[in-house]
Amino acid sequence: MRIISLTILFLTMVVTSMADEAAPAAQMWQAGAASVKITPEQPLHMAGYASRKEPAEGTKQDLFGKALAIQDSAGNSVVIITLDLIGVVAPLRTAVEMQVEAKYGIPPQSLLMNASHTHCGPAYARDDAQDYFDSLTRKLVNLVGDALKNCEPASLAYSSARCSVAMNRRTPTDAGFRNHPNPNGPVDHTVPVLSVRDSEGELQSVIFGYACHNTTMGFRYWLGDYAGFAQQYFESDNSGVTALFMMGCGADQNPYPRSELKYAQMHGRSLATSVEAALEYNQSKPLHQRQLSGNIRTAMGTVDLEFEPEDRPDFPYPVQVIRIGDDLMLVALGNEVVVDYSLRLKEELFRADGPAVWVAGYSNVYDGYIPSRRVLLEGGYEARSRPWKPELEKRIIGKVHALVAETVKEAVAP
Numbered sequence: 001m002r003i004i005s006l007t008i009l010f011l012t013m014v015v016t017s018m019a020d021e022a023a024p025a026a027q028m029w030q031a032g033a034a035s036v037k038i039t040p041e042q043p044l045h046m047a048g049y050a051s052r053k054e055p056a057e058g059t060k061q062d063l064f065g066k067a068l069a070i071q072d073s074a075g076n077s078v079v080i081i082t083l084d085l086i087g088v089v090a091p092l093r094t095a096v097e098m099q100v101e102a103k104y105g106i107p108p109q110s111l112l113m114n115a116s117h118t119h120c121g122p123a124y125a126r127d128d129a130q131d132y133f134d135s136l137t138r139k140l141v142n143l144v145g146d147a148l149k150n151c152e153p154a155s156l157a158y159s160s161a162r163c164s165v166a167m168n169r170r171t172p173t174d175a176g177f178r179n180h181p182n183p184n185g186p187v188d189h190t191v192p193v194l195s196v197r198d199s200e201g202e203l204q205s206v207i208f209g210y211a212c213h214n215t216t217m218g219f220r221y222w223l224g225d226y227a228g229f230a231q232q233y234f235e236s237d238n239s240g241v242t243a244l245f246m247m248g249c250g251a252d253q254n255p256y257p258r259s260e261l262k263y264a265q266m267h268g269r270s271l272a273t274s275v276e277a278a279l280e281y282n283q284s285k286p287l288h289q290r291q292l293s294g295n296i297r298t299a300m301g302t303v304d305l306e307f308e309p310e311d312r313p314d315f316p317y318p319v320q321v322i323r324i325g326d327d328l329m330l331v332a333l334g335n336e337v338v339v340d341y342s343l344r345l346k347e348e349l350f351r352a353d354g355p356a357v358w359v360a361g362y363s364n365v366y367d368g369y370i371p372s373r374r375v376l377l378e379g380g381y382e383a384r385s386r387p388w389k390p391e392l393e394k395r396i397i398g399k400v401h402a403l404v405a406e407t408v409k410e411a412v413a414p
């Protein structure tokens with residue numbers, strides 16, 4: 001009798017645990033990821049610090065371009081390209097966008113290109129890097145094709161955790177704002193994660209974000225910095241999974257401590273661990289994995305930002321909004337965006353029954369800092385980059401709201 005009841009208890013536990021693990025997720029998506037090495041093979045100059053006048057001496061870590069393609073049941077697609085590079089310069093965006101649309105029918109508003117802002121990547125917009133630029137373009141176009149080819153039935157979920165590597169780097173002093181760690185300045189420590197599982201429930205890919213400069217190192221070796229290590233560690237700890245990093249609004253955020261390779265590795269480990277925390281590893285019953293369902297809707301446009309000098313032409317600043325179902329909304333902003341934007345937008349776009357809001361910076365164009373009105377008026381490094389008029393924040397936020405409204409109204413044609 002005792003054996004029978006123990007057996008029943010055991011079977012009950014097995015069934016219960018199976019039910020927990022196989023929490024039914026709607027298989028309404030197709031998703032595929034791909035990855036390509038983009039480490040320069042030629043001795044190119046390095047991007048990020050003007051002080052490094054000589055080309056790179058070698059490679060400490062390979063650089064990658066990665067793509068995640070997602071299709072909904074109506075045939076709408078979105079492709080996200082992430083890059084271990086300083087930024088997405090306009091000519092690269094234009095070249096890739098045109099070919100991706102011509103070859104695969106993905107419209108520009110459904111292509112998001114984001115760079116990690118590693119300061120140990122090539123200065124690929126220089127004239128002497130034309131060969132690299134051309135080969136990078138070819139690789140990225142093929143990469144999108146590979147991600148689309150790899151698409152298979154999938155479930156998607158959004159979750160998040162926190163990671164405290166980033167520190168505000170604007171310290172007020174009597175002589176103005178200094179570029180120095182400020183433990184009291186604003187930060188965005190959220191680690192947003194979009195996870196892709198196959199029809200068996202196996203993790204296939206993750207894309208995770210963080211708002212912090214990839215500037216642990218400034219030496220003359222190719223390196224993805226903390227974001228490179230976070231991707232590398234997550235992929236080696238989760239065999240067969242493609243991990244993509246999407247840079248957030250980290251223009252006034254640095255990883256500290258800096259300047260030793262071990263810190264880039266430690267920061268990467270912290271971030272990779274936070275991604276596992278977001279995925280609720282070793283929890284028998286995950287409670288925070290928000291399953292995505294619905295259609296893909298995308299919108300993109302530019303807003304003209306004005307400069308103080310009257311004769312300087314306006315800057316056409318790109319803003320992109322991507323809804324992945326009714327549960328996740330990505331806002332992708334161009335250039336180097338300070339953290340005020342993600343904090344403000346997440347608050348303004350929050351609805352109790354609305355989608356999770358994820359704000360990325362360093363997307364689709366790379367041409368100077370985007371301070372908030374506050375940072376611009378305070379002054380300091382991020383404010384000096386370009387002579388913007390203080391209305392830039394109002395204009396950008398206004399454009400985001402307009403595009404968000406656009407994606408509520410209509411779905412994109414397949």
Ligand SMILES: [Zn+2]
Nearest residue numbers: 117213251336
């Ligand atoms: Zn920067």
